[in-house]
Amino acid sequence: xxxxxxxxxxxxxxxxxxxxxxxxxxxxxxxxxxxxxxxxxxxxxxxxxxxxxxxxxxxxxxxxxxxxxxxxxxxxxxxxxxxxxxxxxxxxxxxxxxxxxxxxxxxxxxxxxxxxxxxxxxxxxxxxxxxxxxxxxxxxxxxxxxxxxxxxxxxxxxxxxxxxxxxxxxxxxxxxxxxxxxxxxxxxxxxxxxxxxxxxxxxxxxxxxxxxxxxxxxxxxxxxxxxxxxxxxxxxxxxxxxxxxxxxxxxxxxxxxxxxxxxxxxxxxxxxxxxxxxxxxxxxxxxxxxxxxxxxxxxxxxxxxxxxxxxxxxxxxxxxxxxxxxxxxxxxxxxxxxxxxxxxxxxxxxxxxxxxxxxxxxxxxxxxxxxxxxxxxxxxxxxxxxxxxxxxxxxxxxxxxxxxxxxxxxxxxxxxxxxxxxxxxxxxxxxxxxxxxxxxxxxxxxxxxxxxxxxxxxxxxxxxxxxxxxxxxxxxxxxxxxxxxx
Amino acid sequence: xxxxxxxxxxxxxxxxxxxxxxxxxxxxxxxxxxxxxxxxxxxxxxxxxxxxxxxxxxxxxxxxxxxxxxxxxxxxxxxxxxxxxxxxxxxxxxxxxxxxxxxxxxxxxxxxxxxxxxxxxxxxxxxxxxxxxxxxxxxxxxxxxxxxxxxxxxxxxxxxxxxxxxxxxxxxxxxxxxxxxxxxxxxxxxxxxxxxxxxxxxxxxxxxxxxxxxxxxxxxxxxxxxxxxxxxxxxxxxxxxxxxxxxxxxxxxxxxxxxxxxxxxxxxxxxxxxxxxxxxxxxxxxxxxxxxxxxxxxxxxxxxxxxxxxxxxxxxxxxxxxxxxxxxxxxxxxxxxxxxxxxxxxxxxxxxxxxxxxxxxxxxxxxxxxxxxxxxxxxxxxxxxxxxxxxxxxxxxxxxxxxxxxxxxxxxxxxxxxxxxxxxxxxxxxxxxxxxxxxxxxxxxxxxxxxxxxxxxxxxxxxxxxxxxxxxxxxxxxxxxxxx
Numbered sequence: 010x011x012x013x014x015x016x017x018x019x020x021x022x023x024x025x026x027x028x029x030x031x032x033x034x035x036x037x038x039x040x041x042x043x044x045x046x047x048x049x050x051x052x053x054x055x056x057x058x059x060x061x062x063x064x065x066x067x068x069x070x071x072x073x074x075x076x077x078x079x080x081x082x083x084x085x086x087x088x089x090x091x092x093x094x095x096x097x098x099x100x101x102x103x104x105x106x107x108x109x110x111x112x113x114x115x116x117x118x119x120x121x122x123x124x125x126x127x128x129x130x131x132x133x134x135x136x137x138x139x140x141x142x143x144x145x146x147x148x149x150x151x152x153x154x155x156x157x158x159x160x161x162x163x164x165x166x167x168x169x170x171x172x173x174x175x176x177x178x179x180x181x182x183x184x185x186x187x188x189x190x191x192x193x194x195x196x197x198x199x200x201x202x203x204x205x206x207x208x209x210x211x212x213x214x215x216x217x218x219x220x221x222x223x224x225x226x227x228x229x230x231x232x233x234x235x236x237x238x239x240x241x242x243x244x245x246x247x248x249x250x251x252x253x254x255x256x257x258x259x260x261x262x263x264x265x266x267x268x269x270x271x272x273x274x275x276x277x278x279x280x281x282x283x284x285x286x287x288x289x290x291x292x293x294x295x296x297x298x299x300x301x302x303x304x305x306x307x308x309x310x311x312x313x314x315x316x317x318x319x320x321x322x323x324x325x326x327x328x329x330x331x332x333x334x335x336x337x338x339x340x341x342x343x344x345x346x347x348x349x350x351x352x353x354x355x356x357x358x359x360x361x362x363x364x365x366x367x368x369x370x371x372x373x374x375x376x377x378x379x380x381x382x383x384x385x386x387x388x389x390x391x392x393x394x395x396x397x398x399x400x401x402x403x404x405x406x407x408x409x410x411x412x413x414x415x416x417x418x419x420x421x422x423x424x425x426x427x428x429x430x431x432x433x434x435x436x437x438x439x440x441x442x443x444x445x446x447x448x449x450x451x452x453x454x455x456x457x458x459x460x461x462x463x464x465x466x467x468x469x470x471x472x473x474x475x476x477x478x479x480x481x482x483x484x485x486x487x488x489x490x491x492x493x494x495x
Numbered sequence: 496x497x498x499x500x501x502x503x504x505x506x507x508x509x510x511x512x513x514x515x516x517x518x519x520x521x522x523x524x525x526x527x528x529x530x531x532x533x534x535x536x537x538x539x540x541x542x543x544x545x546x547x548x549x550x551x552x553x554x555x556x557x558x559x560x561x562x563x564x565x566x567x568x569x570x571x572x573x574x575x576x577x578x579x580x581x582x583x584x585x586x587x588x589x590x591x592x593x594x595x596x597x598x599x600x601x602x603x604x605x606x607x608x609x610x611x612x613x614x615x616x617x618x619x620x621x622x623x624x625x626x627x628x629x630x631x632x633x634x635x636x637x638x639x640x641x642x643x644x645x646x647x648x649x650x651x652x653x654x655x656x657x658x659x660x661x662x663x664x665x666x667x668x669x670x671x672x673x674x675x676x677x678x679x680x681x682x683x684x685x686x687x688x689x690x691x692x693x694x695x696x697x698x699x700x701x702x703x704x705x706x707x708x709x710x711x712x713x714x715x716x717x718x719x720x721x722x723x724x725x726x727x728x729x730x731x732x733x734x735x736x737x738x739x740x741x742x743x744x745x746x747x748x749x750x751x752x753x754x755x756x757x758x759x760x761x762x763x764x765x766x767x768x769x770x771x772x773x774x775x776x777x778x779x780x781x782x783x784x785x786x787x788x789x790x791x792x793x794x795x796x797x798x799x800x801x802x803x804x805x806x807x808x809x810x811x812x813x814x815x816x817x818x819x820x821x822x823x824x825x826x827x828x829x830x831x832x833x834x835x836x837x838x839x840x841x842x843x844x845x846x847x848x849x850x851x852x853x854x855x856x857x858x859x860x861x862x863x864x865x866x867x868x869x870x871x872x873x874x875x876x877x878x879x880x881x882x883x884x885x886x887x888x889x890x891x892x893x894x895x896x897x898x899x900x901x902x903x904x905x906x907x908x909x910x911x912x913x914x915x916x917x918x919x920x921x922x923x924x925x926x927x928x929x930x931x932x933x934x935x936x937x938x939x940x941x942x943x944x945x946x947x948x949x950x951x952x953x954x955x956x957x958x959x960x961x962x963x964x965x966x967x968x969x970x971x972x973x974x975x976x977x978x979x
Contacts, residue, residue: 088541101540108534110541209540214779241535241545243782321779324573327584328538332645348577371575371774380776 015040016170017492020079020227023173027078034067034078038124041080045125045171048495052147052156054166056085057093057126066122074120076234081116082172084163085126086133087218088207089113092123096209097141098131100329100336100355110207111242112176112218112235119234127162127175131357132326133183133211135159136429139420140359147416148190149493151457154413157187163221164191169495174222174231178208180215181314182408182433185445188221189408189462192447192491194479195221196228197433199469200440201246204239210325212318213244215437224489225446225480229253232472248470256477262296264478266465267401271307272432277410284449284461285407288482292405295481302400304393309386310435311427316370316383317438323367329355362423387438394439398468403478406432408445408462412453432464442472444479447488460488497706498741500734502669503661506676507654507696508686509632510553516631516653517544517587524692528637528646536651538582543780548789550653553685554594554629555786555793557655560683560800563598563627565790570783571629575774579643580634582650590775593628594786600624600659601802605820606674608727611667622672625658655685661700661711666730673697673723678801682826690722697726703737703747712737713747717761719754729754733761804829812842821850827864828854835871835878844878852892856899868902869895877905884965890914915963920972923956923964927972930955941977949973 010026015037018026026032032040042060049055063080070078083089086096088106090113095101113123130140138146138161146161148154149169156165160177164187167175177184179197188195196219203218210216220231232253239245268289273282293299331337331351338350356364370379397404409429419426436443448463463482467475483489512522518535534542558565572590599621607615634650636643657676663669677688677695688695697720702712717733720726732754737747752761799807801823808819808829823829832849836842853874857864877898881891886909894908901908909915930952931938941948949970956969 094540096540104540106541107539205541206543207534207541210543210780212779242543243545243780320776323774324575324583324585324776327575327577328540328582330577330579330584332579333537333582334539344579368774371776373772373774376774376776 012036012040013043016044016173018173019223020076020173020230021224023079028072034070034072034122035064037078038063038067038080038122041124041171041173048169048171051152051495052149052165052169052171053144054127054146054156054162054169054171055082055125056095056097056128056143056162058124059092060124063122063124070122071120074118076116076230077120078122079120079173080122080124081231082125082127082163082166082175083113083123084129084160084175084177086129086178086209087113087176088209089123093126094209095126095143096132097129097143098329098355098357098360099142100352102142102336104335106207108207111204111239113207115237116176116234121234125166125172127160127166127172129162130159131360132209132322133159133178133180134322134359134363136182136186136426137414137416137419138162138187139416140357142357145416148413149495150192150459151413151453151455153415153455154459155190155416157190157409157413159183159187160195160221161187164188164193164195167191167193167221167223168493170492174220174227176218176231176235177221178211178216178218179433179437180211180318181437182430184219184221185408185433185443185462185464186430188445189460189464190413192460192488192493193221193223194225194228194444194446194483194489195219196232196444196472196476197436197442198232198236198472199246199442200437201244202236202442202470202472204237204242204245206239206241210321212321213325214321215314215318217437225444225476225483226254226257228444229257229476236472246470251473253473253476256473257480259477260296261292261478261481263298264296264403264474265298265300265401266292266478267300267302267397267404269304269307269397269404269406270301271304272406274410276428276431277407278412278451280451281407281410281412281461284451285405285463288448288463289405291485292478292482295485297478300401302397304390304397304435306386306389306393307435310390310438311431313383313386313390313438314430314434315366315427316379317387319363319367320371320380321367323364323371326356326360326364331355359423390435391439394435394441394466394468402467402474404466406464406466408432408464412451412459412461436466441469442467442475444475446479446483447491448482448486449488450491460491496742498703498738499706500664500701500703500730501661501711502663502665502730503700504659504663504669504672505698505700506657506673508657508680508688509694510550510653510655511684511686512547512549512553512653514547515651516547516550516629517651520651522652523648526648528644529648531648532650536582537647538584544587544778546781546784547653550629551594551784552789552793552796553653553683554627554655555789556683556796557657557680557685558595558598558627559793559797560679561595561598561600561624561627561657563595563624565786566592566594566596567787568592568783568785569594571778571781572775573778576771578633579645580636580650582634582647586630586633587778587781588630589628593626594784595627596625598624598627600672600676600679602668602671602675603802603805603820605817605824606671606678607667608670608724611670615667616665617668620668622662622668623660625660627655627657630654630656661702666727666734669699669730670723670727673726675801677723678824678826682798682801683796684798690720699726699730701730701733701737703734703741705741713749715747715749716751717754718751718764721756725754725756728756728759729761732759736761801826808832812836812846814843814846818846818850822846825864831864831867831871835875839875839878841878841882844882845875848874848878848895852895860899868900869898873898873904880905880909884967885909886914887966913963920968923960923968923972924976926956926959926964927969927976929959931973931976938977949977
């Protein structure tokens with residue numbers, strides 16, 4: 010094994026090398042640094058990188074810990090003490106987090122080394138990472154295309170071997186959709202499974218942080234480190250955390266998987282549909298029992314999402330006013346002008362659009378018609394899943410109706426962009442867990458190979474079973490072993 | 496034309512919790528600026544609130560003390576507005592599901608201003624409440640010449656808002672309402688409720704209308720009062736101002752006015768602005784609160800309230816209703832009285848000593864009963880000495896003065912000063928015999944019917960005893976001997 014080959018390894022392949030002394034944590038960081046310096050100019054996945062600090066931590070790494078000496082890339086929305094946390098926004102371009110998010114504290118306690126801040130849509134608002142105020146990240150499989158979003162930097166880095174694994178956040182699909190676009194595994198945990206403390210809030214009742222990895226086993230390993238209740242997050246769930254690797258490798262015979270008929274809409278790209286159909290057949294061959302069922306309120310999910318998520322965001326983003334930290338305008342005559350100019354300069358167009366939307370739906374006279382009604386429909390959507398999971402153990406769908414689209418293709422039409430999340434949003438509204446994993450490729454007009462993602466969904470706190478089935482599928486195919494042509 | 500006023504009070508109370516409402520920072524006054532802060536109360540990106548359960552319990556306890564309905568399920572909402580003292584630019588507060596609704600504050604006579612106690616229009620009145628809710632306090636702004644500094648030590652400390660119905664009819668009633676409320680809050684250990692320290696803040700809504708008119712007049716809100724008497728003065732001024740306006744044929748505008756205590760007048764702060772839209776919505780960071788889990792614990796904490804204490808003092812110690820009111824007006828005085836009166840055979844005398852000599856000595860010295868140099872047990876001893884006839888009432892005053900000065904026990908002072916009265920009958924009889932023998936004429940005069948001569952002879956005996964003989968016993972013995 011040469012140093013140049015190290016970055017292509019999965020976490021679970023790297024672990025025995027580190028523990029056996031074949032490589033040192035310092036060598037791992039060095040190998041990653043040279044890979045990143047080669048790849049980064051091609052894909053622009055990172056906003057910031059501090060190899061010196063990472064080497065410092067690598068030298069002190071405790072290899073007896075579960076993730077001892079493993080560098081993990083972090084989406085630029087998760088606080089790491091002493092590192093910039095800009096959310097890819099001008100409004101926080103100079104903000105350095107003075108504290109660790111709970112999941113970072115846990116990740117460090119498991120021995121991992123946070124290395125690098127990955128690019129994203131500003132404040133996680135977007136599905137292509139084009140809404141970053143810093144740079145546009147390119148899809149490693151086709152550099153004319155987006156990596157998906159909002160955790161596009163994390164997904165691109167992992168897919169390109171520029172990170173062993175990464176953390177992202179998922180409010181409406183922001184882990185799963187870029188994982189699908191980049192041909193890797195992305196897990197959105199159940200709401201409350203991973204503490205949100207220290208994760209800059211976009212929509213508090215929907216946000217969840219989770220892993221983006223090369224394999225399902227790596228996702229389980231990261232989940233083992235970051236999951237669990239947190240007294241600083243009242244919405245975190247108190248249930249004990251299982252070993253998420255426990256069920257990996259167990260056969261899935263008899264597991265019931267539901268195919269929601271609402272997710273077989275006309276808008277699905279035929280190549281995506283073919284790949285997902287093949288995956289269903291494959292799962293059947295592995296012994297899963299496939300049945301069709303209905304999630305009757307699916308058609309309302311996108312509308313409900315854009316009412317609730319923007320409402321919460323309009324309050325969550327109010328704190329970025331330049332009074333205590335972050336971008337602050339100069340030369341203003343009064344307080345109102347300070348707020349107006351600071352925020353006009355600090356936020357990008359999509360963020361402003363959502364703040365305005367959210368402010369509107371909460372306004373007196375509109376609250377009942379929008380916010381309150383959306384809450385009621387959200388409850389109906391949640392119940393759809395409760396009913397479905399009485400009949401089946403898991404649900405299956407494409408992660409995205411289309412493979413990675415071209416840069417700039419959808420920026421002019423926000424609604425088209427919003428519809429890219431049509432299959433992922435409901436999991437956030439229902440608070441359940443869901444995973445995206447590679448299930449094939451689509452061939453673009455120019456002949457490039459574009460990964461297709463398969464989404465599996467399970468009821469709240471059923472991550473172990475979700476990973477079991479995903480792992481069984483993954484191990485029966487070789488999609489996860491394909492690497493982009495960089 | 497007769498006018499009537501309708502006053503509603505919104506009282507903000509700082510809760511005496513150890514930590515802030517949503518983080519572990521200390522809830523303490525007076526530290527250097529921005530030293531009691533953390534990511535949560537500074538509103539840093541990613542920080543979340545975590546509920547201080549004691550703040551919930553204190554609010555529910557207040558609700559129970561004030562006879563409120565406690566919500567089965569309550570929740571917190573975000574109140575959205577921009578201001579530099581509000582770290583997140585939204586305040587975590589309660590909108591449509593407050594912890595407590597309804598309830599009442601009983602006004603008792605002693606709670607009225609002293610100069611108004613003889614003319615209380617509606618003795619025994621209670622003022623109904625609308626609601627009590629819990630919210631986080633904002634930071635404090637300090638305006639300098641060209642800049643404004645913000646101290647976030649206060650940001651995120653628990654603040655309880657108690658809203659009354661507009662049922663308060665006069666400035667005196669408002670005074671009694673605040674005094675009674677303050678007393679109950681102190682009694683429950685909720686707050687020290689000191690207005691000058693901002694622990695209790697009060698906004699007044701006041702409207703005036705012709706006595707013949709049913710619906711309320713336009714509401715004027717007054718802010719900035721920093722004492723209960725200031726509230727009374729502000730309301731007096733404002734009611735007169737509004738009456739004068741009505742008399743002149745003008746209409747009252749809905750507006751917010753400030754109180755300038757030095758000038759003794761209210762001034763316009765802002766006229767009715769376009770109604771502020773706070774865009775309240777449930778805070779997704781906090782779970783709804785089921786109060787039943789707290790209630791058993793909190794019920795056990797409901798203390799004896801001032802009204803119940805008053806009644807018990809009358810029954811248990813035989814003091815008058817008025818005296819019981821004064822004794823229970825200040826919880827510390829009530830506790831002092833109970834400790835002094837508990838084992839005393841003369842609890843009424845103990846009460847009199849506290850209400851007269853002790854209170855005036857304390858106020859002359861400018862100290863509170865908590866720092867009283869005479870421990871309650873020592874006062875009980877003093878009253879015991881008088882009761883046993885060992886010192887006279889006049890001597891007791893001297894002894895009291897020295898006790899207050901030196902904190903030494905009454906018995907020691909009496910002994911040192913040789914004040915103890917001689918009540919030994921045999922010794923006094925001998926002195927009486929001497930006095931009669933040495934003053935045959937007055938003795939004869941008395942026997943002849945001149946009653947005044949007895950006083951002279953008593954004086955002689957007292958002189959012989961160097962003032963220590965119990966004058967009552969002297970008179971008895973002399974009377975008996977002269978009749979022999």
